Structures are given as C-alpha cells and as structure tokens.
Amino acid sequence: MEFTNHSLLVEWEEQWRREKERRKRVMEEGGEGIEQVNRELRRIVEYNDSRMGLAGMRGASEGAEPRIRAGVPGCHLSDETFIGEGIHMCQSKTFLGDIFEMLKEFRDLALLTDLTLTTDDGSIFHVHSLALAAVSVLVQEKLMEKNLSELGLQRWSIDLGVSVNQVGLQAVVEFAYSGDVPILNESIKTAAEFLKVARILDLCTKEDRVRKDKHLSQVEKTGSALKVTLQSILKLWENRVGCDVVLDVGGVFLHGHRVILAASSDFFRAMFTCGMKESHQTCVSLPYLPAPELKALVGFSYGGKLMISWDSVFEMTIMALQLQFRQALLLCLNFMKEQMNLASCLDVASFAEAYGLSELLDEAKDFVLRNFREVSTSEKFRDLPAEKLLELLHCDGLCVPSELAVFRAVISWIEANPEERLTHSGSLMTAVRFPLMTFREFREVRAVNLQMECFADKNVELYGSALKEFGFSLPNSQDYCRVRKPKNVLVLVGGDRLSCDGGQRVTSKEIWFSNSLRSGTGLVKDMEWRRLGNIPDKPKFRHGVAVMQGRLYVAGGCYFYAKDNVMKSAYSYDPETDSWMRLADMNEARSNFSMAVHEERLYAIGGDREIDRNTDTVEMYNQDTNSWSFVKPLDRALSGFAISAVKGGIFISGGFDCNYSCMVSLFLYHPDRGTIHMSDMNQDRAQHCMEPLRRHLIVAGGVCNLRKFYANQLACEVYDPEADSWTALTPLPIPHVGAASAVLEEKVYVLGGYSQEDYRVHPLQFCQPWCLYQVGPPR
Numbered sequence: 001m002e003f004t005n006h007s008l009l010v011e012w013e014e015q016w017r018r019e020k021e022r023r024k025r026v027m028e029e030g031g032e033g034i035e036q037v038n039r040e041l042r043r044i045v046e047y048n049d050s051r052m053g054l055a056g057m058r059g060a061s062e063g064a065e066p067r068i069r070a071g072v073p074g075c076h077l078s079d080e081t082f083i084g085e086g087i088h089m090c091q092s093k094t095f096l097g098d099i100f101e102m103l104k105e106f107r108d109l110a111l112l113t114d115l116t117l118t119t120d121d122g123s124i125f126h127v128h129s130l131a132l133a134a135v136s137v138l139v140q141e142k143l144m145e146k147n148l149s150e151l152g153l154q155r156w157s158i159d160l161g162v163s164v165n166q167v168g169l170q171a172v173v174e175f176a177y178s179g180d181v182p183i184l185n186e187s188i189k190t191a192a193e194f195l196k197v198a199r200i201l202d203l204c205t206k207e208d209r210v211r212k213d214k215h216l217s218q219v220e221k222t223g224s225a226l227k228v229t230l231q232s233i234l235k236l237w238e239n240r241v242g243c244d245v246v247l248d249v250g251g252v253f254l255h256g257h258r259v260i261l262a263a264s265s266d267f268f269r270a271m272f273t274c275g276m277k278e279s280h281q282t283c284v285s286l287p288y289l290p291a292p293e294l295k296a297l298v299g300f301s302y303g304g305k306l307m308i309s310w311d312s313v314f315e316m317t318i319m320a321l322q323l324q325f326r327q328a329l330l331l332c333l334n335f336m337k338e339q340m341n342l343a344s345c346l347d348v349a350s351f352a353e354a355y356g357l358s359e360l361l362d363e364a365k366d367f368v369l370r371n372f373r374e375v376s377t378s379e380k381f382r383d384l385p386a387e388k389l390l391e392l393l394h395c396d397g398l399c400v401p402s403e404l405a406v407f408r409a410v411i412s413w414i415e416a417n418p419e420e421r422l423t424h425s426g427s428l429m430t431a432v433r434f435p436l437m438t439f440r441e442f443r444e445v446r447a448v449n450l451q452m453e454c455f456a457d458k459n460v461e462l463y464g465s466a467l468k469e470f471g472f473s474l475p476n477s478q479d480y481c482r483v484r485k486p487k488n489v490l491v492l493v494g495g496d497r498l499s500c501d502g503g504q505r506v507t508s509k510e511i512w513f514s515n516s517l518r519s520g521t522g523l524v525k526d527m528e529w530r531r532l533g534n535i536p537d538k539p540k541f542r543h544g545v546a547v548m549q550g551r552l553y554v555a556g557g558c559y560f561y562a563k564d565n566v567m568k569s570a571y572s573y574d575p576e577t578d579s580w581m582r583l584a585d586m587n588e589a590r591s592n593f594s595m596a597v598h599e600e601r602l603y604a605i606g607g608d609r610e611i612d613r614n615t616d617t618v619e620m621y622n623q624d625t626n627s628w629s630f631v632k633p634l635d636r637a638l639s640g641f642a643i644s645a646v647k648g649g650i651f652i653s654g655g656f657d658c659n660y661s662c663m664v665s666l667f668l669y670h671p672d673r674g675t676i677h678m679s680d681m682n683q684d685r686a687q688h689c690m691e692p693l694r695r696h697l698i699v700a701g702g703v704c705n706l707r708k709f710y711a712n713q714l715a716c717e718v719y720d721p722e723a724d725s726w727t728a729l730t731p732l733p734i735p736h737v738g739a740a741s742a743v744l745e746e747k748v749y750v751l752g753g754y755s756q757e758d759y760r761v762h763p764l765q766f767c768q769p770w771c772l773y774q775v776g777p778p779r
Helices: 002-029 032-051 095-108 129-133 137-145 166-178 186-195 198-205 207-212 214-238 258-264 266-273 291-300 313-323 326-338 345-354 358-370 386-393 403-415 418-429 439-455 463-472 474-480
Strands: 081-084 087-091 115-118 124-127 156-159 245-249 252-256 283-285 305-308 482-484 490-498 505-519 525-534 544-548 551-555 570-574 579-583 594-598 601-605 608-610 618-622 627-631 642-646 649-653 666-670 674-677 689-693 696-700 703-706 709-712 716-720 725-729 740-744 747-751 765-768 771-774
Touching: 032 439, 087 326, 095 166, 095 214, 095 258, 115 129, 124 129, 124 166, 129 137, 129 166, 129 214, 129 258, 137 156, 137 186, 166 186, 166 198, 166 214, 186 198, 245 291, 252 258, 252 291, 258 266, 258 291, 266 313, 291 305, 291 313, 291 326, 305 313, 305 326, 313 326, 313 345, 326 358, 345 358, 386 403, 386 418, 403 418, 403 439, 490 525, 490 551, 490 740, 490 747, 544 594, 544 601, 594 642, 594 649, 601 649, 642 689, 649 696, 689 740, 689 747, 696 747
Parallel strands: 115 156, 245 283
Antiparallel strands: 081 087, 087 305, 115 124, 245 252, 482 505, 490 505, 505 525, 544 551, 551 570, 570 579, 594 601, 601 618, 618 627, 642 649, 649 666, 666 674, 689 696, 696 716, 703 709, 716 725, 740 747, 747 765, 765 771
16 A cells, blocks of 8 residues: 555656646746636635635735724623724723722821821821812812922821811711711711811711611712712812922923822832932933823823723833833733734734733734634735744644635745745645645645746745645544634533434433534534533423523523423532532523523523413522512513623514514613614514624524414524614525524534424534534534
8 A cells, every 4th residue: 555655646746747847838938828827726716715605705805804883872892982093992990999099008108198187186197188189178279379389299287176076087088098988977077067078068968868778878979989089189180289290201291199100000109109219309200211101101090091092002001011000001901802803913912922921922822813814814914924824823723714724824925925935835834734625625735836836936846745745644634633622612501302213302401512623624614512411400492591600500491392391490500610509490480581691690581481472571680699580571572582782781683572473673671771672683583593793793593484384594694783784694504493502712603403394403503704614513
C-alpha cells in the first residue's frame, strides 16, 4: 500500500509540473487563454461560496461591523448611552458608592481634611469643606467668601456656638458623607437649621412617612441623597468653588479638588497624601501627559461618566492605567469588550498584549477566532505579523464554515505583499488542515496555488505539501478536526420524541449538555453531547426553562397528552453542587408557556392551563420566600409564543390566541406596566423560537395558519428594535415546530422540533448571521 501511495503521489506531482508549464505558456501568450483561466477560477470560487452560504457577499463592504442600538422606549440592550459619531457616554455603576466610601475613609484618617467644625460642648469634627458645602448652604457661602486666588490646602474652621450639639452635628456630617440620617430629632433639626441643610429639613417634615416604612425609605433616601450631593460637588467644581489645586498639562490648566482627585486615582492619592513636594504646591506640573485625556478623567472624578469612542479609548486606557483611575479603567475595558467589532478586534488584541491586560486579550482573541472568516477580509488582518497569523491558524478553536476559509485567509495575507510574504507561505500552509476539505474545495486550492506559483518571481512550491496532506492523511483526518470549546454550554432538558420503532411519541426526563463544537470535512459540523442526568420529576415536555444567577430552573409542562396532564411543579438545579431543589409549586398548572428572567426575577408567562385552554396570567417567583405571586397579566390569553428578555421588559412574539389561531403580534411586556404593542411580524407563527442576536431579535420555525389547520412555518425574520421593523431572512431548510433555541457565541441554535406534516423529529440547526447550517443531534 505504501508503494501504491508513493507511486500515485509521484504521478500527481508530474501532472502538476506539466500543468505549470502549460499555464506559464498561456500567461506568456496572454489574451483569451488568461481570461479562460480566470473564468474557471471564478466559477470554482463561486461554487464554494454558495456551499458555504457566502453567495453575494464577495466584494461587499466588510470589516466594519455596524453597532445597532435598541430604540424601543425603555428598552436597553447595553449599559451605555450612544451619543453619535461612535461616541458613547459610559457611566460607572459603582462610582457613587465608591467615591463616598473613599471620602469617608479620608475623613476617618484625617487625610486632606481642611475644615474644622466645633461646638460649645467641646465636640470637634475634621471634615472636607467640599463635602459639607455640597449639603450646607452656610459652609458653601463661607467657602465662596474665602480668597479664591489663594489655592492650596487652606485650613479653616467654623464655630457653631451653643445652639448646635454633638448629636446634631454628627448627623449632619454623616449625611454629607453617606446620605443617611439614622434618626430625626430636635438636635438634628437644630443643626440642620443652623448649617442651612435644606434636605435634612425636608426629611424632618416627612418623618411620619419614613417611620411608616423605614427600611424602604432608608434605601430610597440614601441612594437619592448621595446622588444629589455628588451633583452639588460637580456644580461647585464647575464654578471653581473650593478648588485647591491646578494641574498644568503642557500649558493647559485644569482646576480641581485634591480630595476628589485622590479619591478617584491612586496616583493622586500618593501625590497628595504621602509627603511628596506636590502635596504643598498650588500648581502641579504634568508636562508629559496629554491634556484631552486628563481633562476627561478629571471630569470623570466628579460624576463617574466618561465619553469613549474608538478614536479615544486606547489613549484613555493608557492614561487611566498610568494614573490609576481604577473605575475609569474598568469603563474603558468594558467598552472594548462590549463594543468590539470586526474593525477593532485585532487592534484590541495588540493593545491588550502590549499592556499585559490578559483578560481583555483573551476576549479579543476569542472574538477573532469566533469571527475568523469575517476578520480575515479586513485590511488590518493583512497587517498581522506572520507569527501572529500562524498562532491563530494553529488554534483548535478557529471557527470557520469550512477549512477552505482558512486557506483563503492565508492567500489574502500573502497577496497583500507577495514579494516579502511568499517566504512565509510554506510554514503558513502547514497550519491549514487540508484533510478537512472536500475534493471540490481542494480544486480551488489547486487553482490558486497554480496561479501563485506561476506568477511568483521566485521558485515557490505551495501545492506539493498541500497535496500530501490532502491526499494521504485521510485515514487520520479525525485528528485534524478543529474542536472548539465555548465558555458556556448548551443544555437540553426533557421534551418528547418518537419511540425507537417510530410508532408513538414518548416523553423524556433526560438532560443533555454540549460544550464541544467540532468542524469536520467540508461543511460538516458536529457537537459532542453528554448526559447530565434526569429531571427529578415526571418526564415532561412543553415545560418552561430559564437560567438565573447560575442556576437552571425547570417548571410546568405536560407529562403526557391527556387533557389534565398539565403540571405546576418547579425545580432548580445548581451545577456547582450537582444538586436539585424542589421549589414551591406555581399557583396555576401551565404548559406550552415561557419562563423569563427580568431584573433578577423569574416569571412564568401565559401558556395552556389545559391542553385546549390557554391563559393570560403571569406569575413571579420570589427566591427569598420560595413563593409564586401573580403580577400584571397579558392583555390576552396566549400560549405557544416565544420570548426574549431585555432591560425594558420582555418581548413576546406570535403564539396561539384563545381560538388557537397563530398570531403575527409582537409586544413588550413589563410586570408593572403591562404591554406595549410593536410592529407585527411579516408571518404568523406559533411554537417557534426567538433569540436576541447583535441587538436584533431573530424568529425562526414554528407553525402557521392553513385554513382550519396548521402548516410548517419555514420563514425566518429579524426585528430591529430601533426602527421597529421586520426583515425577512433565509428560511429554514427543514421544519422546526416546538423546537428549543439558544444563543452561543453569537450564533442562534435551533434544537430539535418536529414537522407538522409527518411529526418527524429534526436535528439541530444554527444560525451564523445570517446563514443556517445543520449540525449533529445528541447521540
């Protein structure tokens, strides 16, 4: 056999040499011969494009991925505010609490305190005048009276006389730093009147309401009070009241308060509190720092907000690292993670590697691997160093529709600078897994290599090694498969299926999971499924499944097909301890419904009370009390619909109405506010799937109305929340009625389901924006 393989290889190599000689003659002659060669190559490429779902995409603008914002009122898919021209206003969620915690720490350590408050009973409080001026009109007026031209840490005091005692003054100081007034009494009211603290006086007038629901009011009062105090500090800074330092940044002068800068930045904390010469200077020179970024970070110190764009984020991150603005740094890193796109991912990876940001580097590399085909069409991909490209090509996690896409990426990189890069072609080609290609795909490899070898000035051999890999590694081709292991897993819970003999449908209590995606020969995709266990309940289908805080929740469903077989039981599964917990039953039995997680609460929505009677009720599960309670109902009885939870509520599409007709509706449901109707879908459907993807909603599969019966719904649509409009997508190749769905690594997976015509069960599909591929079902 070895002799036969060797003889065949020699024969193919001889054919290759003869073909090269003929091609070179054609090139020398020019004319129609070259045109014919080019047409043949285009034909091969177009065929392979169509097989990979890329027909019509070649030549289209690629690289800069659009970032789409949800524009539905009250509905937000990110934590940022989009301003325009790629600029985002990012706000730290923890800044408010963190800045005042640091100010309290400084006060307790007597760091940067400049104001002393005294009373006749001997009480002395060392505080920051800025913090007190933000709540006290008296302190603010006296601060403004001070000579503003005399910068620096000027210590001063206020004697509050006999009317204010320790208890009252202590409460006012605590309110300035924490927004909290534990009790309200006459001493506190007197101190508030003397210091002109209007907000405490307002609280005194509302004392009855505070005592009525002390815990709730306390939370509201503290949060809102600190927010108002921070706004007052911001206004004082904008008016340069109490500023005690000027930063000279190459001739640009930035005024500020030492205590605020020190609370926001470890760099300034060390500068102003550790005895450095700058701690005594009224003007600190920072000549080598860029003024725009420092100005933005100083502004961040007073509000926790930062305007970030791709034009500024790298410089801003460097500055935040250098000056140790930790909260601002987190905003920059989160911006790069959340806004990463095809145009920026390689820059982010290079930046993260240069500055040792390992978590960001992992995110960027993973993005490149997940979107390798699209990234490889960008200009920045062609600028990659050879060793970085080789590192990517060797990754098992490289995600491509076919290994041909990897070969094309290598050719694209070489063609960007063929004179220098052809020398790297041999090592790069070793990273292409040719045994995973079909004969049709390898024809393109042969045609492209022939063209490159004939055009090259140097003696380049590309085809020989590729041929050896392709033609003589097939027995071991399984070893060449790219196996990607995503960070998250797909989980299948219960359901019904055909029995082994196909004679009847049986329900299941099995749970399966998969976190291994295998790319095989050509377009073949496979998933490795493993058994996780069983639901600790009767076998069920048409049940609700949701994930909240790392736990899996399973509720309701049917255990058979009779009218009264609908269930109300609920369970949760903890993967860390591999244990199940029985939860309180729902108030109503329901099947063919959906469970959603919204604002850290679990909701069971609509569904069928019995096989042929649906409901409009919605229940919320309370983890603390292990109980279900009814919330605002839907505006109609509904079952067999699909949901997607966002910040502003829960999108609900399609489903069966009370007459069991398929709906075209889409509405946004909120447990407190009810429903807002959005644009209808183009097609009616029920028992379908809906998933969020790239800030859009994709619906697929299900059934549709057909006179008095139902038919398979193959049409797929995508909803744009900003435009409130629907656009048709490529239809499903086969029916998926009652299927499950999930999003994994920006791909929508449609799991199982059946055909309405013959009730045949179908395998798993996934949508890779926006093309559908078939992968293997659980074994």
